Amino acid sequence: NAGVTQTPKFQVLKTGQSMTLQCAQDMNHEYMSWYRQDPGMGLRLIHYSVGAGITDQGEVPNGYNVSRSTTEDFPLRLLSAAPSQTSVYFCASWPGQLNTEAFFGQGTRLTVV
């Protein structure tokens, strides 16, 4: 099983460039989320989705956009990259039932110079 797949694994951007981080899951999970992980800060929620067509903001949404046109895919867009967005990004998914396990992708390491 592929589980949660993130692409790319590594990316270097120049300040002001835009890009999309891809996340796909093949488990038919309703919930999908994007987190960023920074040293000493833990994982912080950027955006999340409770199903196709439904998205909402997390703790640190500024500078990021998301959409959820299908159950499987939840891309994260950086419209104008800033050095403060240098981080490791993780995508997660889990089923709609409450007492279920969350699954994570392998992460995308993004550097903005």
Place this chain on the structure above:
Amino acid sequence: KQEVTQIPAALSVPEGENLVLNCSFTDSAIYNLQWFRQDPGKGLTSLLLIQSSQREQTSGRLNASLDKSSGRSTLYIAASQPGDSATYLCALKKITGGGNKLTFGTGTQLKVEL
């Protein structure tokens, strides 16, 4: 707002020791708690999931407990091995207005030395 604290932030032990990692949280209205392992430069691997109605879960040398009333969970690792060296994260799932969300602690970095 849910606050999740993991103490200690880092821990170094000799091989073979039994050890306990702690996770404290401020809001006891949770649905489950999940422990993850993260190796350097890698993603998160789920270790154990404890439902809110459960007191503990076991998997091999790992045992996780949950005490909602005191806002604490512990991860017990028996007979530690160098391969256990990693960062361990706890995450709590709670219902919010827009669905249910995971809130993470900052992790405990474990090093098991030969």
